[in-house]
Amino acid sequence: MIDIIKKVSSQVAKTSGINIMEAIITKEPPEIEIKIKNNDKLIIPKDLIIVSEHLLEHTRIATIKMVEHIDSETDEQLTSPISGTSKTCQGAMPPINFTFQGTGTSLDLTHKHILETFTMEDGEITFRCCLKEGDKVMVIAFEEGQKYYIMDKVVS
Incomplete structure (x- = not known):
């Protein structure tokens, strides 16, 4: 060929x-x-x-569809006895930043994201x-x- x-x-x-x-x-x-x-x-x-x-x-405009089941168990439990400490909780969704402003000894931020379907119509995608x-x-x-x-x- x-x-x-x-x-x-x-x-x-x-x-x-x-x-x-x-x-x-x-x-x-x-x-x-x-x-x-x-x-x-x-x-x-x-x-x-x-x-x-x-x-x-x-840049292109596109439709993005996700139909597969995502069940994330990877979120971390955060403990911060220090006032003003920033931590990041990561999971199936983008990172969520939390700032602790108290003098508490611990805070449980364990959570779960379940996403069965997702559609983004006319989403903008930039190709590098x-x-x-x-x-x-x-x-x-x-x-x-x-x-x-x-x-x-x-x-x-």
């Missing part, structure tokens, strides 16, 4: 002026630069680079930039090498 892809891309490159090649990130976004594999002298500056959106930080210096990427060179499109990160 790889041989077929190479053969087809080679034929496309000959007729259209488009080349598919591997490159390495030498500077991270937003000042991105790449170096074409096997050519240490050719550093492509950010002005000639187009990056696929999914590789950069971006995943391109780091040294990463390998697949690049399409076009306009006779005047533009380089980073289409995806190579994981091998």
Whole structure:
């Protein structure tokens, strides 16, 4: 299959002026630069680079549904004889911070979260930039090498 892809891309490159090649990130976004594999002298500056959106930080609106049963028994019991001490109680939900403002000798904060279903409509998700210096990427060179499109990160 790889041989077929190479053969087809080679034929496309000959007729259209488009080349598919591997490159390495030498500077991270937003000042991105790449170096074409096997050519240490050719550093492509950010002005000639187009990056696929999914590789950069971006925000999407999504619906998130959870229907599996979660029963957390991992909440810790907190004891604090010291006035003004902050503790964190962690469980199935995000951490809840408690501040003790008394002189009491102990406080039992043991609790349990049971979540059977959860739906978030139109929730906003921010995807972080995943391109780091040294990463390998697949690049399409076009306009006779005047533009380089980073289409995806190579994981091998």
